[in-house]
Amino acid sequence: xxxxxxxxxxxxxxxxxxxxxxxxxxxxxxxxxxxGNLARDSSDSELELSTVRHQPEGLDQLQALTKFxxxxxxxxxxxxxxxxxxxxxxxxxxxxxxxxxFPQGDASTYAHFLFNAFDADGNGxxxxxxxxxxxxxxxxxxxxxxxxxxxxxxxxxxxxxxxKEEMLAIMKSIYDMMGRHTYPILREDAPLEHVERFFQKxxxxxxxxxxxxxxxxxxxxxxxxxxxMQLFENVI
Numbered sequence: 001x002x003x004x005x006x007x008x009x010x011x012x013x014x015x016x017x018x019x020x021x022x023x024x025x026x027x028x029x030x031x032x033x034x035x036g037n038l039a040r041d042s043s044d045s046e047l048e049l050s051t052v053r054h055q056p057e058g059l060d061q062l063q064a065l066t067k068f069x070x071x072x073x074x075x076x077x078x079x080x081x082x083x084x085x086x087x088x089x090x091x092x093x094x095x096x097x098x099x100x101x102f103p104q105g106d107a108s109t110y111a112h113f114l115f116n117a118f119d120a121d122g123n124g125x126x127x128x129x130x131x132x133x134x135x136x137x138x139x140x141x142x143x144x145x146x147x148x149x150x151x152x153x154x155x156x157x158x159x160x161x162x163x164k165e166e167m168l169a170i171m172k173s174i175y176d177m178m179g180r181h182t183y184p185i186l187r188e189d190a191p192l193e194h195v196e197r198f199f200q201k202x203x204x205x206x207x208x209x210x211x212x213x214x215x216x217x218x219x220x221x222x223x224x225x226x227x228x229m230q231l232f233e234n235v236i
Contacts, residue, residue, distance in 0.1 A: 062129065066136035073132065080128050089126040091115045102177050109173035117153040143226065144216065151215050161209040167195045 059070050068076065081087065083097075091112065098111040118126050118134045137149045152158070156166045171191035202210045202218045219225045 062132060065129070065133055067140035068132065068136055076132055076135075077128060080131065087128055089131070090124065091119075094126065105177040107177040110170075110177045113153060113156065113170060113173060116156070117149070143220065147216055147219050148212065150219075151212050161211060162215065163209050164195055164199060167198055167210075168192060171195055 059073055062068075062073050063070055066073070084093070094115045095108050095111040098114070099107040101107075115126065116122075118130050120130050120133070134149065137145050141149070151162065154162045154166060154170055156169060168191060171194050175191050199208075199210065201222075202214050204214050204217075
């Protein structure tokens with residue numbers, strides 16, 4: 001995860017390019033999903049949620065919570081309602097939609113972690129408010145806000161710390177989704193190696209966990225991470 005200097009191996013450059021491309025793919029998924037541009041088979045009745053419809057907060061409140069204009073929020077909501085008429089997305093629906101973008105691998109586990117990061121109140125459903133607030137952070141937030149969101153994704157049990165087990169679970173899910181189909185082919189132990197490098201760099205006091213302060217400090221000093229954050233700028 002460190003900056004790639006002259007003499008950096010082609011393999012490492014390939015991996016770094018893959019990581020940045022993955023961030024771009026995530027943005028593409030978010031934007032296409034919430035803009036209502038995904039094809040939907042009318043026979044896919046299993047994608048429908050319960051008939052109870054969720055009413056979102058008012059535009060003024062959402063505008064205060066996000067960095068979108070009223071016009072943008074109206075457009076995003078129309079797209080969201082096209083895909084999810086009930087105004088809610090459950091985890092299985094999220095997995096089905098997300099997996100369409102990674103047919104070469106198994107995206108279900110990573111989609112589970114991503115769903116939990118968006119499901120702010122942990123009620124098992126993503127409301128429009130949840131989604132648009134998260135999207136606002138990823139697309140329009142400060143670097144600090146984006147990194148805090150990323151920390152929350154890695155902090156699976158939401159106890160304020162990232163453990164090696166949590167980081168390994170995330171990395172394995174990413175490799176399941178796309179890593180095994182990269183070139184050059186990545187070794188089976190690549191996720192564990194990534195986790196070990198991550199903790200060597202971030203676990204400053206070597207207590208076996210990474211705190212939010214350690215995460216923020218290290219990421220903001222890392223050229224590759226900071227350049228990757230630029231992928232979230234000016235998407236919509």
